[in-house]
Structures are given as structure tokens and as C-alpha cells.
Amino acid sequence: MVQNQETTQSEVAPAAPTPAAQASVPRVRRRGLLSHGEGAVARVGIVTAALVVGVLSLSSWWTLRTYHAQEQASRERELLSVSGVLTSSIESLMSNGDITGVRRLVADAAVLQGLSGCRVVIDGVGILADAEPSRITVAKLPEAKGNAAAVSDGLTSGSLDRGEGGLLRVRTSLAVAGQNDVALEVSRAGTASTFGPWEVQAGIAGIAALGMGGLLMAYRQMRMRWRGLGAIRESLMIEAQGDAVAGELEVGQAMGPEAAAWNGVVREREKLRRLLALEKAAEKIAQRSGAGGELSAACDAMWHGLLVLDDKARITYANGAAAVLLNVKREELLEKPVREVFEDESIATAAEALATGRTRQRAIADVTRPGTERTVLRLTAKPMRREESGRAIVVVEDVTQQKVAEESRGAFVAQATHELRTPLTNIRLYVETLVEEGETDPAVRAKCLNVVQSEVRRLERIVGDMLSVAEIEAGQLKLRSAEVRLDQLFAELEADLRVGAEDKEIKLVFDLPPKFGVMSADRDKLMLALHNIVGNAIKYTPAGGTVSVRVTEEGPHLRVDVVDNGIGIKAEEQELVFERFYRAKDRRLANITGSGIGLALARQVVRLHGGDITVASAIDKGSTFTITVPISNGLSMRAAA
Amino acid sequence: MEIQEQRQGAVTVLKPCGPLIMGDATEFGQRLSEVVTRSLGRLVVDASGVAYVDSTGLETLVAATEDMAAGGRALRLCGANETVREVLDLTGLSDRFEHYEDLTTAVRSFL
Numbered sequence: 147m148v149q150n151q152e153t154t155q156s157e158v159a160p161a162a163p164t165p166a167a168q169a170s171v172p173r174v175r176r177r178g179l180l181s182h183g184e185g186a187v188a189r190v191g192i193v194t195a196a197l198v199v200g201v202l203s204l205s206s207w208w209t210l211r212t213y214h215a216q217e218q219a220s221r222e223r224e225l226l227s228v229s230g231v232l233t234s235s236i237e238s239l240m241s242n243g244d245i246t247g248v249r250r251l252v253a254d255a256a257v258l259q260g261l262s263g264c265r266v267v268i269d270g271v272g273i274l275a276d277a278e279p280s281r282i283t284v285a286k287l288p289e290a291k292g293n294a295a296a297v298s299d300g301l302t303s304g305s306l307d308r309g310e311g312g313l314l315r316v317r318t319s320l321a322v323a324g325q326n327d328v329a330l331e332v333s334r335a336g337t338a339s340t341f342g343p344w345e346v347q348a349g350i351a352g353i354a355a356l357g358m359g360g361l362l363m364a365y366r367q368m369r370m371r372w373r374g375l376g377a378i379r380e381s382l383m384i385e386a387q388g389d390a391v392a393g394e395l396e397v398g399q400a401m402g403p404e405a406a407a408w409n410g411v412v413r414e415r416e417k418l419r420r421l422l423a424l425e426k427a428a429e430k431i432a433q434r435s436g437a438g439g440e441l442s443a444a445c446d447a448m449w450h451g452l453l454v455l456d457d458k459a460r461i462t463y464a465n466g467a468a469a470v471l472l473n474v475k476r477e478e479l480l481e482k483p484v485r486e487v488f489e490d491e492s493i494a495t496a497a498e499a500l501a502t503g504r505t506r507q508r509a510i511a512d513v514t515r516p517g518t519e520r521t522v523l524r525l526t527a528k529p530m531r532r533e534e535s536g537r538a539i540v541v542v543e544d545v546t547q548q549k550v551a552e553e554s555r556g557a558f559v560a561q562a563t564h565e566l567r568t569p570l571t572n573i574r575l576y577v578e579t580l581v582e583e584g585e586t587d588p589a590v591r592a593k594c595l596n597v598v599q600s601e602v603r604r605l606e607r608i609v610g611d612m613l614s615v616a617e618i619e620a621g622q623l624k625l626r627s628a629e630v631r632l633d634q635l636f637a638e639l640e641a642d643l644r645v646g647a648e649d650k651e652i653k654l655v656f657d658l659p660p661k662f663g664v665m666s667a668d669r670d671k672l673m674l675a676l677h678n679i680v681g682n683a684i685k686y687t688p689a690g691g692t693v694s695v696r697v698t699e700e701g702p703h704l705r706v707d708v709v710d711n712g713i714g715i716k717a718e719e720q721e722l723v724f725e726r727f728y729r730a731k732d733r734r735l736a737n738i739t740g741s742g743i744g745l746a747l748a749r750q751v752v753r754l755h756g757g758d759i760t761v762a763s764a765i766d767k768g769s770t771f772t773i774t775v776p777i778s779n780g781l782s783m784r785a786a787a
Numbered sequence: 788m789e790i791q792e793q794r795q796g797a798v799t800v801l802k803p804c805g806p807l808i809m810g811d812a813t814e815f816g817q818r819l820s821e822v823v824t825r826s827l828g829r830l831v832v833d834a835s836g837v838a839y840v841d842s843t844g845l846e847t848l849v850a851a852t853e854d855m856a857a858g859g860r861a862l863r864l865c866g867a868n869e870t871v872r873e874v875l876d877l878t879g880l881s882d883r884f885e886h887y888e889d890l891t892t893a894v895r896s897f898l
Contacts, residue, residue, distance in 0.1 A: 449859035470858030471827065519825050520797070544827060546797035547897040554796070725794060 190372075191365055198361065199354070206350045213346075218336060222306060222314060228259050229304050229316040229332045236266060236275075236330060240322045245286055249275040255332075262313070262333050266320070269327035287325065304330070312336020374401030378408045451542030454530070455501040459484045459538075471523060471542045473515065484540070488513070488525065493540075497527040500538035505529075512545065522549045554726055558615060561742065565608050569601040576601075600645060610674060614751075615726075615743055625668040625754055632704070633662040635669065636697065639676055647684050647693065654684070655694040665704065665777045667755055672775075675751040678744035679708050679759070679771050685738055687712030687768070703757070704775045711768035720761050724749050748773075790818055791833075795894045799826045802833035807844030816847035823851055828860040831893040835866030840874055852883045861885045865893035 232255055239247045248266060256264040256277030265276040272283035304318030315333040322328050377397035385395060395412045397405045445452055451468030453461050464479040472479070472487065479487060484501065488494040496509030508528045515521040524545045530537040576594040584591035617624075640656050647654040683693040687710045696707040715723060719730050726746040729735055749759045756776045763769035788811035791802040799822055803815050822830050832848075840848075852862035865887040867875070875881040887893035 446857075447859050451858075465859070466857045467859040470860075519827075521827055544829065546827075546829060547894075550796035551898060721793075726796075 195358070195361060198357065202354055202357070206354075210346060218312075221334065221336065225261075225314050225316050225332060225334050226304065226306065228255070228261070229318050229330065232264070232332065233304070233318045233320060233330055237320050237322060240287070240320065240325075240328075243287070245274065249279070249282070251275075253277050253279070259332075260334070262335055263315075264332045265330075267329050267331055268325070269329070274328075287322075289324075308336070309333075370400070371402045371404070374398070374405040374408075377401060378404065381408070381412075449544075451540075453479070453484070453487075453540040453542070455484055455497060455538045455540065457502055457537055459498040459501040461487065468542055471515075471544055490525070493525045493527060497525075497538060497540055500527050500529045512549070520546065522546045558612075558726075558743065562608070562612050566605065569604045569608070572601045573598050573605075603642070607674070607677065610670070611678075611743060611747060614671070614674065614747055625671060627666045627668055629664050630667045630669045630672065631662070631664050632697075633658070635673060635676075636662075636695075639673065639680065639695075642677065643680055643684060646681075650684065650687075651689045652684055652687055653692040655692065657694060657696040659697060659699060663699075663777065665775070667775070668751075671751045672755070675748035675759075675773070676706070678748040679706075679773065682744055683708050683710035683712065683769070683771070686710070686735075691768075699777070700774075702776050704773075704777050706773040706775075708771045708773075709768065710770075714765040714767050714769055715761065715763040716765055717763075720763060723761070724759070788814065790815060791836075792822075795890075796897075797826075797829055798894045798897050799830040800833055800890060800894070801830060802836055804836040806838045806840065807847065808839070808841040809843055812841065812844040812847045815844075816850060819847065819851045820854065823854055828855050828858060829897055831863045831865055831887075831890065833866050833890050833893075834864050834871060835868070835890075837871055838868070839870050845874070845878060845880060849880055849883060856883075863887060863893050863896065865890050 232251070235251055236248050239251065252264045252266065252275040255261065261277065263277065265281070266274045268274055268284060268288065271288060273281055274284045274287070276282050304316040307315045307317065309315055312335060313333055314336060315331060318330045320328040320330055374397060381395045381397060396409045399406055399409060445463075445465040446467075448465060449467055451471045452463070452465045453468050454463040456462045460481055460483050461479050462481075464476055466476065469476040469479060474487065484497045485494045488497070490511055490513040493509065493511040493513065496505075496511070499505045500507075500509070508526060510524060510526045512522055512524050515523055522545050524543040526541045526543070528539055528541070530539055576597045580591060580594040580598075584594055636656060636658055640654070644654060680693065680695055687693060691711050693708065693710045693712075696709070698705045698707075713732060713734050715730055716732075719728075722728050723730055724745045726743055728746075729742045745759075752759050752773055752775060757774045759774075760772050761769055762772070788803060788805040791800075791804060793800045793802075801815075801819065801822060803811070805811060807815060819832070837844075848862060848864075855862060861884055863885045866889060867886065872881070872886075875884070885896070887896065
């Protein structure tokens with residue numbers, strides 16, 4: 147009977163106090179709802195439901211079981227007590243021989259106590275009294291046996307016996323005078339069901355049903371919302387694993403305000419990403435095209451090259467001048483490691499060290515760029531003081547002209563010292579001789595004085611040259627123009643050079659026009675120029691040669707041709723000899739002293755006068771230097787700034 | 788037209804001798820371009836021998852100075868006479884060049 151009730155209940159309610167049945171039902175319900183976003187939520191739901199149901203059924207079961215056990219125990223106790231009371235009454239009645247009384251008592255007790263069976267039994271004889279009179283088999287007590295010592299000791303405890311179907315039976319031996327084997331048997335049905343009365347079960351089932359129903363309703367309500375959160379969580383997981391494609395991260399809008407907010411955030415982020423990418427692209431474009439941006443324009447207007455290196459020593463920016471000076475296209479400079487661009491080891495290493503933050507020291511290196519024309523670049527690498535420790539700039543300067551000037555100065559000083567030494571030594575020697583012997587020997591005295599005089603003049607010229615060069619270098623060469631009498635000028639020139647030429651056995655010829663005019667010129671400088679040219683002719687012509695100076699007037703110009711048959715100048719060097727400190731690479735020059743500035747100076751002076759010097763020459767055949775100077779016009783009055 | 792070329796240290800000086808017009812101007816332009824590249828912009832145009840310029844001449848000069856602008860430089864002119872200077876001013880091209888009174892100053896500007 148009890149089992150049937152159980153089965154019925156499990157069909158009616160979604161949950162019954164049987165854990166197995168309960169667990170399967172919720173799962174069936176939810177399987178169809180496991181879709182996008184459901185996964186997490188469903189799991190939570192199932193676990194919650196299972197827990198609730200499990201707890202509920204466990205507590206119900208325990209309660210009912212305990213209740214039942216208590217019920218049973220109480221019934222047993224009752225039966226025992228009833229039996230005990232009946233025993234004493236029956237014993238006393240039987241002692242008095244009141245069989246009728248016993249029968250009446252048994253019948254009443256059965257009715258009043260709700261006993262299913264109540265009887266007095268004489269073993270081996272029959273039933274003396276019974277609640278059901280038809281079962282009585284013994285009319286009266288048998289003969290007394292003789293053991294009169296049977297005394298009722300109060301409540302005799304019977305033995306309880308649990309029969310099938312929960313039937314309880316108590317058998318108590320009665321102490322009756324003169325009788326053996328008399329017993330009272332009472333019996334009663336057990337508790338109605340293992341789980342208590344049907345109201346309890348129904349009640350629990352009903353409450354459970356209501357509870358599950360409530361849970362389901364609540365779940366339904368929250369489903370959408372929770373799905374939204376579940377979907378967001380899934381999107382976050384996708385994002386965490388790698389870069390999700392835009393649009394993948396958005397969730398269904400219908401899933402509630404959280405979903406809408408999430409979508410908003412995702413879209414915002416996409417927008418910002420796109421903006422950033424655009425900005426970066428624009429920056430790169432601006433960088434490459436060199437246009438756009440005031441700063442960029444300013445950098446491109448600089449005549450020094452500027453390179454910016456990142457912390458891995460790669461070039462991130464190069465201005466226009468950098469590309470020009472390094473002779474590399476701007477696009478080819480970007481993203482290159484600095485080592486690739488600079489062949490010079492020291493500057494490449496220094497730049498790298500600065501860019502990667504290893505040192506903070508500036509580094510400067512002068513490198514010569516290979517090419518047809520000599521170019522010296524000064525590269526300065528310097529760290530950039532920004533938040534990140536590693537970044538650097540490299541400034542590229544064209545210092546060729548400065549280098550040339552430095553070298554000139556150096557060479558000039560060296561040469562000049564050398565040049566001055568010879569005449570000074572000579573002067574000293576001859577003065578010493580003069581002091582020692584000159585007083586006594588007039589011939590010696592005359593000679594010494596002559597030599598001293600010419601050496602002094604030589605010194606004067608050299609010093610004059612040096613001063614002129616210095617003035618030219620400083621841009622201060624000024625022509626002090628005056629009226630110059632050309633005839634006197636050339637006469638002086640001849641006088642100066644004659645002795646030297648004679649010493650070398652060179653024939654010096656002056657071919658001058660019959661009528662010489664005057665011209666506006668700086669006499670000293672002009673003399674200097676002429677002296678250098680003619681002096682050179684003599685210097686570079688071996689003994690026995692001829693140097694002729696032919697002066698003519700060609701229209702507004704004065705033309706001076708200085709012809710020699712000396713060692714000549716190679717074609718390639720004919721322009722070069724006019725450069726400062728240039729000396730021809732002819733072996734024969736090794737024995738001839740020369741500062742290398744004579745021609746440069748002469749040309750500068752002549753040009754300042756508005757004229758020029760040219761040369762025609764052939765090796766071993768001699769050279770012809772031609773000076774052309776305008777005689778009279780404003781140009782020759784021009785002074786150098 | 789004769790184009791004189793001389794060196795002063797590391798600086799090349801080009802001196803066109805004649806008016807900078809038409810074919811002569813074009814020829815000068817080519818020479819100029821070659822020198823600009825070779826000398827990395829270390830050059831001076833001595834205009835003291837140029838009596839006047841026409842539009843071709845101007846174009847030539849402007850082309851050269853624009854070329855150099857990529858490296859932050861401008862063409863240095865010296866000795867330009869009044870006519871030439873006026874032309875440059877009127878056409879608004881004067882600012883694109885660096886002007887010097889004489890050759891020495893122009894050359895010294897490279898130091």
C-alpha cells in the first residue's frame with residue numbers, strides 16, 4: 147500500500163521525496179535551452195535545483211523516518227503498558243475464579259484499547275478468554291495443579307514480538323494459583339506506513355512542487371538577463387584568447403541592459419582602434435612625404451641632418467637634410483638600424499649605445515663620405531632625455547669647408563715656418579761672418595751685407611705673403627688703390643729678380659711697351675702678384691733657361707705674359723696649381739722650396755682687381771702664365787669686404 | 788656662354804659670363820644641377836657677370852634652389868647687379884635665394 151502511494155506521487159509532482167526521480171526531471175527540462183550564453187547559466191541553474199531538491203528530500207526523508215520510528219516505539223510502549231495493566235487485573239480475577247469477569251475484561255480492553263487481538267491462553271489446553279468470543283475453547287479452569295506459590299509480582303513484563311505487516315504482539319505469562327502455562331496475548335497493528343500518514347507525504351510533495359514551480363518561474367524571469375551575462379562572459383573569453391574580429395564580440399541586444407551596455411563598450415573600442423590606426427597612418431604619411439605639420443616643415447628647413455633613433459637603434463625619423471647629406475633616399479632611411487646607414491664603426495656603435503640607453507655620453511665623429519668630391523660630415527650622437535631611457539638623435543653636419551680651412555691653416559703655418567727658416571738662417575750665418583771677418587775684409591763685408599739685404603727682402607715678401615693670406619682667410623683683404631706708374635713697377639720687379647736669375651744662369655727678358663700708362667691699383671699687392679708669377683717661372687726653370695715677361699695693352703686690359711721653358715705643368719694640374727697650398731706632384735719639385743700659396747695669392751689679388759690669371763703649359767716644354775687686368779674702370783677700385 | 792668654375796676650399800664657384808637667357812640659361816641650368824648634386828650644395832653662383840635674366844634664366848635658378856630646399860638649403864648668389872636684383876624682387880623670388888654682396892663673403896658663409 148505504501149509503495150503505490152509513492153509511485154503515484156512521483157508522477158503527479160515534478161519533485162517527490164526520492165532523490166533519483168527528482169534529479170532527472172530538471173535536466174530534461176533544460177536541455178532544450180542550452181544555447182548561446184546558456185551554458186554557464188544552465189549549469190548554475192541545474193546545480194542549484196539539484197541542491198535544493200536534494201536537501202529537501204533528504205530532510206523530509208530523515209524527518210519522516212524519525213517520526214515513524216518514534217511512532218512505532220510509542221505504540222510498542224503503549225501495548226506493553228496495556229498488557230501489563232491487563233495482566234494484573236486478570237491475575238486477580240483468576241485467583242478469585244471469576245472467569246466471566248476475565249472474559250468481560252478482555253473484551254472491553256480490546257475495544258477500548260483498539261487491540262486487534264486480546265486473549266488468555268492455557269498452553270496445551272486451549273483459549274480461556276478472547277475478545278472474539280467464538281474463539282473460546284475452554285469453559286473453565288482446569289484442575290489446580292498444586293503449585294500455589296504463584297504470586298503476581300506486579301507488572302510482569304511480557305515479551306514483545308513484531309510480526310509480519312508490522313503486527314505487534316505481547317505475550318505475558320500469568321501467575322495463577324494452581325495453574326501452569328497461562329498467558330495473556332495482546333496484539334496490535336503497527337504504524338500505517340513507513341513514511342507516515344498520507345497527509346504528510348502529500349504536504350511535502352505539494353510544498354516541493356510549489357518550490358520547484360517558484361524556482362522555475364524565477365529562472366524564466368532571470369533567464370534573459372543571465373543569458374546576457376553569460377554571453378558577455380563568453381565574449382570576454384574569446385577576447386582573452388586572441389584578437390577577435392570586430393563584431394564577434396557583440397552580444398544579442400535583446401538580452402537586457404547589460405548586453406546593450408557591453409555592445410556599447412565594444413563599439414566604442416572598435417571606433418577608438420580605427421581612429422588610432424588612422425592617426426598612425428597619417429603620421430607615417432606625413433613623415434614620408436615630408437609635408438604636413440609645422441614641426442615637420444621646420445625640421446625639413448634645417449640644413450643640418452637630423453635622425454631620431456628608437457630604443458632599438460632603428461631610425462624612426464629623418465629630415466630632408468639628413469637624406470641629402472647621407473646620399474640616401476628618405477624612405478630608405480626609415481626603420482633601418484643605424485648600423486646599416488653609417489659605415490663608420492665608432493659613430494654607429496656610439497649611436498647604438500646611446501639609443502639603447504647604455505651610455506649618456508655624447509659622441510662626435512668626423513667621417514669622410516666617399517665620392518668624387520671630398521665631403522666631411524660631422525656626426526653627433528646624443529641621447530634624448532625622455533621618459534623612456536633609450537632614444538637618441540644623430541645630427542649630421544657638412545663640415546667640409548671648415549675642415550679645409552683648418553687644414554689650410556695647419557699647412558700654412560707649417561710651410562711658413564719652414565719658409566722663414568731658410569732666410570733667417572742665412573742672415574744669421576752671414577751676420578756672424580760679418581762680425582768675425584767683416585771688419586777686416588771689405589770684400590767679405592760687401593758680400594755678407596748683400597746677402598743679408600736680399601734675404602731680408604725675401605723675408606719681407608714671405609711675411610707679406612703670410613699677411614695677405616691671413617687677410618684673405620679672414621675676408622679682410624682690402625685693396626688700397628692708388629695711381630700706379632707701371633714703368634716704375636716693372637723696373638722694380640726686374641731689379642728684384644735679376645740677381646736671383648743670374649745666380650741660376652737664367653736669362654730674364656722684359657718686353658715692355660714703349661709708352662706705359664698709369665693704372666689704379668694696389669701697388670703692393672700687384673707687385674706681390676707679379677713677383678710670385680715671375681719668381682715661379684725662374685724657380686721652376688732649370689739652369690740655362692729663359693724667362694720672358696711680355697707686357698701689352700689690349701684694349702681696356704693690361705696683359706702680362708710670363709713665358710718660361712721650365713719643367714712645365716701637367717694638363718690635369720693646371721687648374722689645381724692655383725689652389726692654396728697645392729704643389730704639383732712632379733718629382734722635380736722635391737728640391738725646390740715653395741709654400742704653394744704664391745699662385746693662389748696672385749690669382750686672388752688679380753681677381754680683386756677685376757682680372758684673372760690663366761696658364762698654358764706642357765710638360766718639359768715650359769709654361770706661359772697670362773695676367774689680364776683692366777686698366778681703368780670702376781672694377782679695379784673695388785675693395786674686398 | 789662661358790661658365791667659369793673655380794674652387795675655393797671645398798666651395799665651388801660658378802660664374803656665368805653673359806646674360807642668363809634662353810638656351811644659355813638652359814645650359815647653365817644643367818651645369819648648375821650637376822654641381823649641386825656633386826658638391827652637396829656647397830656652391831656659390833657669382834652673378835657679377837650676368838647683365839640681365841629672362842624667364843628661362845629665372846626658372847633655372849629657381850629649379851636649382853628648390854632642389855636644394857629638400858636638404859634645408861638655398862642657392863647662394865653674389866654680385867647680382869641692380870637689374871637682376873629688381874627682377875628677383877618683382878617676381879617675388881628673391882626670398883628663395885641667399886644673397887651676398889661679394890664672393891668672399893658668400894664663400895665664408897659656409898664656415
